[in-house]
Amino acid sequence: MSSATKRWKRFVPLFCLMLPGLAYLIVNNYLPMFGIIIAFKDFNFSSGILGSDWVGFKNFEYLFKTSDAYVITRNTLLYNGFFIIVNTIGAIGLAVLLNEIRKKFFQRFYQSVIVLPHLISMVIVSYLVFALLSSDTGLLNKSILPLFGIEEISWYSSKEYWPYILTVVNIWKGIGFLSVVYLASIISIDTEYYEAATLDGASKWQQIRSITIPIIMPVITMMTLLSIGRIFYSDFGLFYQVPMDSGVLSDTTNVIDTYVYRALMNLGDIGMSSAAGVYQSVVGFALVILSNYAVRKFSKDNALF
Amino acid sequence: MLACALSLSACGSNSGTNGDTSSAGASGEAGAPYELTVAYFTFGSVPKDQQLVEAELSKLTKAKINATVKLLPISLSTWQNQINLMLTSNEKLDLMVLMGNSYANQAAKGQLVELDELLAQHGQGIVEALGPDYSNAAKISGKTYGVPTVRDLAASYGYMIRKDLADKFKLDLTNAKTLDDLEPVLKTIKDNEPNLIPMVNGTGSSPLTYFSTRDSLGDDMGVLLDNGKDLKVVNWFETEEYAAELKKMREWYKAGYISKDAVTVKESTSDIIKAGKGAGNLATLKPGFDTQESRLSGMPIVSYQMLPPVAKTSTVTSIMWGIAKNSENPEKAMQFLNLMYSDKDIVNLLDWGIEGKHYVKVKDNVIDYPEGINAGNVGYSGMGWLFGNQFLSYIFNGDDEQLWEKMKQFNDGAIKSKALGFTFDSSPVKTEFAAVSNVLDQYQAALENGALDPDKTLPEFIGKLKDAGIDKIIAEKQKQLDAWAAANGK
Numbered sequence: 060m061s062s063a064t065k066r067w068k069r070f071v072p073l074f075c076l077m078l079p080g081l082a083y084l085i086v087n088n089y090l091p092m093f094g095i096i097i098a099f100k101d102f103n104f105s106s107g108i109l110g111s112d113w114v115g116f117k118n119f120e121y122l123f124k125t126s127d128a129y130v131i132t133r134n135t136l137l138y139n140g141f142f143i144i145v146n147t148i149g150a151i152g153l154a155v156l157l158n159e160i161r162k163k164f165f166q167r168f169y170q171s172v173i174v175l176p177h178l179i180s181m182v183i184v185s186y187l188v189f190a191l192l193s194s195d196t197g198l199l200n201k202s203i204l205p206l207f208g209i210e211e212i213s214w215y216s217s218k219e220y221w222p223y224i225l226t227v228v229n230i231w232k233g234i235g236f237l238s239v240v241y242l243a244s245i246i247s248i249d250t251e252y253y254e255a256a257t258l259d260g261a262s263k264w265q266q267i268r269s270i271t272i273p274i275i276m277p278v279i280t281m282m283t284l285l286s287i288g289r290i291f292y293s294d295f296g297l298f299y300q301v302p303m304d305s306g307v308l309s310d311t312t313n314v315i316d317t318y319v320y321r322a323l324m325n326l327g328d329i330g331m332s333s334a335a336g337v338y339q340s341v342v343g344f345a346l347v348i349l350s351n352y353a354v355r356k357f358s359k360d361n362a363l364f
Numbered sequence: 365m366l367a368c369a370l371s372l373s374a375c376g377s378n379s380g381t382n383g384d385t386s387s388a389g390a391s392g393e394a395g396a397p398y399e400l401t402v403a404y405f406t407f408g409s410v411p412k413d414q415q416l417v418e419a420e421l422s423k424l425t426k427a428k429i430n431a432t433v434k435l436l437p438i439s440l441s442t443w444q445n446q447i448n449l450m451l452t453s454n455e456k457l458d459l460m461v462l463m464g465n466s467y468a469n470q471a472a473k474g475q476l477v478e479l480d481e482l483l484a485q486h487g488q489g490i491v492e493a494l495g496p497d498y499s500n501a502a503k504i505s506g507k508t509y510g511v512p513t514v515r516d517l518a519a520s521y522g523y524m525i526r527k528d529l530a531d532k533f534k535l536d537l538t539n540a541k542t543l544d545d546l547e548p549v550l551k552t553i554k555d556n557e558p559n560l561i562p563m564v565n566g567t568g569s570s571p572l573t574y575f576s577t578r579d580s581l582g583d584d585m586g587v588l589l590d591n592g593k594d595l596k597v598v599n600w601f602e603t604e605e606y607a608a609e610l611k612k613m614r615e616w617y618k619a620g621y622i623s624k625d626a627v628t629v630k631e632s633t634s635d636i637i638k639a640g641k642g643a644g645n646l647a648t649l650k651p652g653f654d655t656q657e658s659r660l661s662g663m664p665i666v667s668y669q670m671l672p673p674v675a676k677t678s679t680v681t682s683i684m685w686g687i688a689k690n691s692e693n694p695e696k697a698m699q700f701l702n703l704m705y706s707d708k709d710i711v712n713l714l715d716w717g718i719e720g721k722h723y724v725k726v727k728d729n730v731i732d733y734p735e736g737i738n739a740g741n742v743g744y745s746g747m748g749w750l751f752g753n754q755f756l757s758y759i760f761n762g763d764d765e766q767l768w769e770k771m772k773q774f775n776d777g778a779i780k781s782k783a784l785g786f787t788f789d790s791s792p793v794k795t796e797f798a799a800v801s802n803v804l805d806q807y808q809a810a811l812e813n814g815a816l817d818p819d820k821t822l823p824e825f826i827g828k829l830k831d832a833g834i835d836k837i838i839a840e841k842q843k844q845l846d847a848w849a850a851a852n853g854k
Binding site for chain 2: 195322
């Protein structure tokens with residue numbers, strides 16, 4: 060009895076530290092969960108949430124009526140999966156290159172320039188892209204394509220180009236920040252390793268492959284796992300603002316987040332947009348469990364649970 | 365300030381209906397005045413003297429119905445989003461503008477207060493101003509959820525263009541009746557003024573939006589052809605007429621008559637013309653259209669009617685006022701609404717601003733800008749067709765003094781669709797409705813602006829509509845229409 064009390068007393072400060080975070084989680088993430096019932100109701104404003112009629116899975120039907128559910132799931136997974144791979148490889152490469160720059164001033168300069176896009180709001184980015192792609196005044200259509208004798212392209216009504224455009228924008232915007240994270244861990248590597256390798260006659264490439272990458276591997280795994288956990292949540296600004304909300308492009312630009320938003324805004328039907336939200340949560344949950352399972356197989360220490 | 369307040373109250377006293385409502389409203393009501401939040405859409409930016417007008421308006425309504433008014437203008441491009449958000453998050457909102465395309469949906473979801481009883485108690489001025497035909501047009505299964513504004517209740521379509529261009533190129537469109545007739549004009553402009561878009565479009569719309577020979581029955585998912593000559597519901601997107609129109613739009617787009625950025629436009633047509641980027645566009649016409657547009661664009665505009673005026677449920681219900689479920693005091697909201705239909709002072713304050721500051725009286729019912737003020741720098745201007753009863757609005761100097769008589773004739777003389785008064789309730793097919801809406805969002809604007817090749821995309825569009833269940837909607841619509849026709853003896 061006394062030992063239990065003692066132990067409890069010892070942990071009181073820790074519990075106190077946990078309290079704000081716990082309160083936040085409960086209020087922000089757990090309490091609203093009861094709202095999940097809206098997805099199964101024919102929501103009527105005059106009768107309220109509890110008073111509205113139950114309709115079972117009827118709200119989910121419109122998702123599967125057309126290929127919508129398939130398209131948005133495919134887009135979300137492919138885009139985010141691809142972003143994770145490209146951004147990780149790119150950021151590591153960039154960090155290694157930055158590390159090789161000897162002049163402090165230039166290293167700082169390049170680093171700042173690369174991180175800058177990360178700080179720009181997506182709405183502004185969307186107009187930067189528009190300045191490039193606009194049909195009437197865009198730089199590409201008016202100045203660059205004619206140089207190569209290529210005809211004008213109406214970007215905002217040609218869905219086939221958007222996977223590339225969105226990937227480029229995402230890399231341009233996101234890679235700088237990620238590379239700084241990797242650069243930080245590369246800088247902390249003891250220089251003795253490199254000195255010894257140089258004495259043994261190892262080339263730069265061999266040094267990178269056998270020293271840098273293995274040492275920062277835990278950071279890479281952690282960053283990648285964190286992104287996989289969020290693979291079902293897309294960058295709303297990227298998929299909504301950058302294509303200028305152009306309906307024609309929705310085959311290649313609609314992801315679950317934008318779909319839920321449009322469902323609520325255009326239809327104004329809470330039940331139906333909640334249904335799309337529930338769909339996102341369920342598939343996202345399955346995905347986190349799956350990827351964690353895969354990681355456990357691969358290296359147990361790096362798994363989240 | 366004091367002077368104009370005095371002059372306003374002075375001219376208020378000679379209006380009979382106004383006296384009645386004020387005594388009815390003020391009697392037996394004590395306590396703090398209720399603040400009414402009134403939401404409506406605007407095309408441009410909020411006028412700079414908005415707050416002055418709001419204060420003046422509140423002064424009037426405080427005396428008449430013991431309420432103050434907070435005006436909430438929302439830009440049209442974000443209107444649907446904002447209003448949905450306000451309704452779903454239960455924000456403070458009393459009166460709001462309703463638009464035909466979402467009206468039935470909003471009513472079905474319980475977002476609107478049923479008005480019949482309130483109208484009988486506090487809305488006599490509204491019923492009188494509208495007349496039975498047009499006030500019944502907004503009923504859904506026998507119940508009223510919105511009242512149309514008194515304005516042009518029919519629609520005719522035609523082409524409007526900057527007058528200086530029409531004069532310069534001696535354009536004459538008096539006999540133009542089809543899109544083909546319009547083509548030479550667009551070509552002339554394109555050839556001679558390469559920097560101007562001959563056929564401007566605004567956010568989310570296309571030239572075809574303003575060139576319609578069908579009764580869309582509210583949402584285009586199943587329509588009546590020939591302006592509702594008979595009651596047979598057909599799929600408009602499958603008709604040859606639609607295919608031919610799309611083909612024409614594609615030609616125009618390729619020829620540069622339609623902006624290459626049509627799909628991503630975020631401005632209104634008048635803003636584009638005002639900015640010197642466009643020449644003209646197809647539009648919904650009515651008596652007094654030219655002067656209204658000239659004021660909006662800041663330059664003289666002429667228009668040519670191409671299709672005759674037609675009254676459909678959608679033209680009547682396109683602009684209405686309703687009371688939001690959020691309202692804490694629907695009675696006060698109805699009383700204020702009644703003032704918008706019966707009180708000349710309130711209507712003109714909302715339409716033209718403050719006398720002496722934003723306008724001066726030239727004749728009894730005719731006004732003009734004060735000295736040194738013009739359309740470009742006036743601190744306030746409202747949209748007459750939006751604020752209740754436009755027939756109570758002053759006539760602007762230069763406008764036809766018989767404008768309201770002509771408008772009445774326009775309304776009474778219009779071809780009436782057989783389905784005038786029928787409103788489709790989409791709730792029995794809401795799954796299909798949502799799926800079809802998504803398909804329309806995806807294809808319609810791009811196809812109708814010519815940005816996509818109809819030969820390739822139209823069959824794909826029709827296929828997706830069928831997958832989404834448009835046929836089921838059409839069948840349900842036909843069923844409801846037949847029932848409505850039987851009940852109303854059509």
